[in-house]
Amino acid sequence: MRELDEFIAELKQSFGERLLSVVVFGSNANREKDLVKSNVDLMLIFDKFSGEDLQRISPLAKKWIKAKNPYPIMMGLEEFYSSKDVYALEYSDIKWNYEIIYGQDYITNLPIMAGDLRFQAEREVKALLMKLRGFYLQYGNNSKSLREALLRTIKSVLVVFRAILRLRGVQPSVYKKDLIYQISEVFNIDVDIYQILLAEKEKRTHIKSCDLRKIYLKTVNHLASLLLVIDKM
Numbered sequence: 001m002r003e004l005d006e007f008i009a010e011l012k013q014s015f016g017e018r019l020l021s022v023v024v025f026g027s028n029a030n031r032e033k034d035l036v037k038s039n040v041d042l043m044l045i046f047d048k049f050s051g052e053d054l055q056r057i058s059p060l061a062k063k064w065i066k067a068k069n070p071y072p073i074m075m076g077l078e079e080f081y082s083s084k085d086v087y088a089l090e091y092s093d094i095k096w097n098y099e100i101i102y103g104q105d106y107i108t109n110l111p112i113m114a115g116d117l118r119f120q121a122e123r124e125v126k127a128l129l130m131k132l133r134g135f136y137l138q139y140g141n142n143s144k145s146l147r148e149a150l151l152r153t154i155k156s157v158l159v160v161f162r163a164i165l166r167l168r169g170v171q172p173s174v175y176k177k178d179l180i181y182q183i184s185e186v187f188n189i190d191v192d193i194y195q196i197l198l199a200e201k202e203k204r205t206h207i208k209s210c211d212l213r214k215i216y217l218k219t220v221n222h223l224a225s226l227l228l229v230i231d232k233m
Contacts, residue, residue: 001036003067008102010060011044015053020077021045021103029099038068043094045106048076080106088116089124089163096162096172114167121163122230128156129223136216143209146216147200150207153219154197160226167233176202187229193222 004024011019026041042064046053057074065071075083084091092112100107132149139145161183162172168186173179176198184191196215199205207215 001040003064003069004040004042004101007060007064011057012102014056014060015046018047019044019103020047021106022101023094023098023107024101025094025098027097029097040069042069042072044072044074045080045103046074046076049074049079077106081110084110084112085116086120088112089120089159092117092163092166093159097174117163118167118230118233121160121167122227124156124160125223125227125230128153129220129227132216132220132223136220140213140216143212146212147207150197150212150216150219151201153223154194154201157194157223157226158198160230164230164233189225189229190222193218 008022011022021044023043023045024040025043028036028040044057054074061072091107091110095107095110095112098107132153135145135149139149158176158179161179165172165179165182165186170182170186173182177195180191180194180198183189183194193215196205196207197219200207
């Protein structure tokens with residue numbers, strides 16, 4: 001991927017040995033780079049990372065972001081290690097599929113504590129549930145807004161699903177449909193609503209506007225039930 005090679009070269013020139021590691025994670029890690037055109041999740045680890053460093057990297061990152069890539073995650077090494085408790089969910093996902101493009105591998109031996117992972121999974125579902133409840137008060141009669149909220153919801157829920165499967169010692173599937181079935185089998189809960197939301201997100205179906213409110217409220221109920229499952233883990 002030309003943009004990635006150019007970005008790393010510019011980072012090395014600007015930061016020198018202070019750039020410790022460049023990590024690609026997520027769905028585009030460990031793929032043939034010629035096949036990857038955009039949407040590359042990137043983590044940049046420096047010896048330390050200050051406001052002045054942010055100013056320095058800003059012009060370098062503009063071309064990267066313009067090529068339809070997310071903002072890179074940027075942090076110093078000490079911050080990276082000290083964040084393993086509050087970012088347990090994110091770090092467990094990164095460890096699941098990542099690729100070192102440059103520098104040292106600080107991820108392989110990074111310990112993720114089960115208690116931190118469970119706590120963050122519960123917190124994420126609770127925050128999502130509160131957000132959906134409040135959102136409905138304002139946009140309950142707006143089909144477009146409800147649809148957009150549901151699409152955001154399934155993305156967040158799949159991250160939590162991977163986390164709680166790991167807590168049970170189960171390797172999450174890389175396929176989203178199979179991941180949802182794993183949750184059904186391991187925790188014996190109804191997951192039909194999540195399959196509907198995933199099909200909508202992947203454009204395999206289209207939820208009728210007249211059904212959106214019913215599905216939204218059913219999603220709220222299912223998240224409340226999921227919260228109880230996590231609380232008992």
